[in-house]
Amino acid sequence: xxxxxxxxxxxxxxxxxxxxxxxxxxxxxxxxxxxxxxxxxxxxxxxxxxxxxxxxxxxxxxxxxxxxxxxxxxxxxxxxxxxxxxxxxxxxxxxxxxxxxxxxxxxxxxxxxxxxxxxxxxxxxxxxxxxxxxxxxxxxxxxxxxxxxxxxxxxxxxxxxxxxxxxxxxxxxxxxxxxxxxxxxxxxxxxxxxxxxxxxxxxxxxxxxxxxxxxxxxxxxxxxxxxxxxxxxxxxxxxxxxxxxxxxxxxxxxxxxxxxxxxxxxxxxxxxxxxxxxxxxxxxxxxxxxxxxxxxxxxxxxxxxxxxxxxxxxxxxxx
Amino acid sequence: xxxxxxxxxxxxxxxxxxxxxxxxxxxxxxxxxxxxxxxxxxxxxxxxxxxxxxxxxxxxxxxxxxxxxxxxxxxxxxxxxxxxxxxxxxxxxxxxxxxxxxxxxxxxxxxxxxxxxxxxxxxxxxxxxxxxxxxxxxxxxxxxxxxxxxxxxxxxxxxxxxxxxxxxxxxxxxxxxxxxxxxxxxxxxxxxxxxxxxxxxxxxxxxxxxxxxxxxx
Numbered sequence: 001x002x003x004x005x006x007x008x009x010x011x012x013x014x015x016x017x018x019x020x021x022x023x024x025x026x027x028x029x030x031x032x033x034x035x036x037x038x039x040x041x042x043x044x045x046x047x048x049x050x051x052x053x054x055x056x057x058x059x060x061x062x063x064x065x066x067x068x069x070x071x072x073x074x075x076x077x078x079x080x081x082x083x084x085x086x087x088x089x090x091x092x093x094x095x096x097x098x099x100x101x102x103x104x105x106x107x108x109x110x111x112x113x114x115x116x117x118x119x120x121x122x123x124x125x126x127x128x129x130x131x132x133x134x135x136x137x138x139x140x141x142x143x144x145x146x147x148x149x150x151x152x153x154x155x156x157x158x159x160x161x162x163x164x165x166x167x168x169x170x171x172x173x174x175x176x177x178x179x180x181x182x183x184x185x186x187x188x189x190x191x192x193x194x195x196x197x198x199x200x201x202x203x204x205x206x207x208x209x210x211x212x213x214x215x216x217x218x219x220x221x222x223x224x225x226x227x228x229x230x231x232x233x234x235x236x237x238x239x240x241x242x243x244x245x246x247x248x249x250x251x252x253x254x255x256x257x258x259x260x261x262x263x264x265x266x267x268x269x270x271x272x273x274x275x276x277x278x279x280x281x282x283x284x285x286x287x288x289x290x291x292x293x294x295x296x297x298x299x300x301x302x303x304x305x306x307x308x309x310x311x312x313x314x315x316x317x318x319x
Numbered sequence: 320x321x322x323x324x325x326x327x328x329x330x331x332x333x334x335x336x337x338x339x340x341x342x343x344x345x346x347x348x349x350x351x352x353x354x355x356x357x358x359x360x361x362x363x364x365x366x367x368x369x370x371x372x373x374x375x376x377x378x379x380x381x382x383x384x385x386x387x388x389x390x391x392x393x394x395x396x397x398x399x400x401x402x403x404x405x406x407x408x409x410x411x412x413x414x415x416x417x418x419x420x421x422x423x424x425x426x427x428x429x430x431x432x433x434x435x436x437x438x439x440x441x442x443x444x445x446x447x448x449x450x451x452x453x454x455x456x457x458x459x460x461x462x463x464x465x466x467x468x469x470x471x472x473x474x475x476x477x478x479x480x481x482x483x484x485x486x487x488x489x490x491x492x493x494x495x496x497x498x499x500x501x502x503x504x505x506x507x508x509x510x511x512x513x514x515x516x517x518x519x520x521x522x523x524x525x526x527x528x529x530x531x532x533x534x535x536x
Contacts, residue, residue, distance in 0.1 A: 020367065021366055023369045026453045187327035187337065230342055230486075233371050233448065234337070235335070257451040299331065
């Protein structure tokens, strides 16, 4: 049971939910940049939550199934063709042996996720199958996918998808890509000038070309720190909004260094991190300060949506 | 004061306890912090306990762990924290001194290259924390005479194995990556192997000594 990559860019990689418990060894979480899309793709197929999928960030992407398998495509809105059929966004279908799947460049968003029945069955490394492109381990040989790569598939879950397949409605907040990124205040918030704090929350920040799985640099007004002092190195999580001496924020993402020394003005809440995974250079984004309660409620809402998707699709799979 | 600290959110799923006083790294507080870190392992829902330099980040599942409960636990934990009893392992790391920066580095401090080498290899270092890159050790204990500002422009590719210093800290590059620290030499010591269950060779609390395997530049 294998899929063969026919056309790919080095930015496309095998990803799962990423690594936990190893930040103190300097091991980044890595994993899908849009975790909701990854989990939805696995839910559509009845896969294990931890099944690995393909994160596609360079297009067009093409692969061939050497055996029949169910396949789900989620994430960015992009034209997807399975053999002669067109796949709607966030849709799953049975692929036949020899079928080719082609993903065109997205019209909205940046990353497409392709899940297969049973997941991409590479040996886990440090507890996950996620590729860490920066450090060069995990996934398929610690690197991005290229033409000719062959990926083994796991055991498909019981049951078949109905004729025509099944789809998911967009998850919470997905219908509007322009909603602000919700943030919690971080350690050095009060060290920024009142004007800087105001600018942070009111500016339409432009995403620069320096945006990848490690992080994303933003262009906009300079955020001035009223109190200047050197910080000692400290642990950081994906979503941390740092402000280096240039005054232009950097949002740290899946493959960010596990420690940093720049002041932190805020942290993008976990439930909104997918927006950065789907953001493109030149996109504009805004921040909105919220509290812990809203950050938790947003996560609960996403978790509930995924749970409903999982139970709904289970009903549709025919044995 | 024993309870000088700040606690802040790092998203809904992490808290940062900062016990640094006045911006200078304190060895005693770090030992207490490592004691606290050791006591936090195995709590339900806690995913990562990450010692930094005089700070500690704890990451957890925000849907099963109440952040305000964790906040109290960290505050009380810090007040009552005692230095971790067991000492870490000791490592002797052989260094061939030299490389692209050592001459300018010595000149900038107004000392000879030999003195840089002797002072760097003469100190006993403690691993304060592991982080940033896979297996990268933040080493405290650098001879004060070798404390110099970081490079104005970071190097894009500081090679794996580079023995580096920056500010008052020392380290070793586990992978080739950008860094603003100064390169003083090279070692073949393996800092990280993803195929091991414990991938980082060094751990916070370990003791490191550098030995002179050669000097060439």
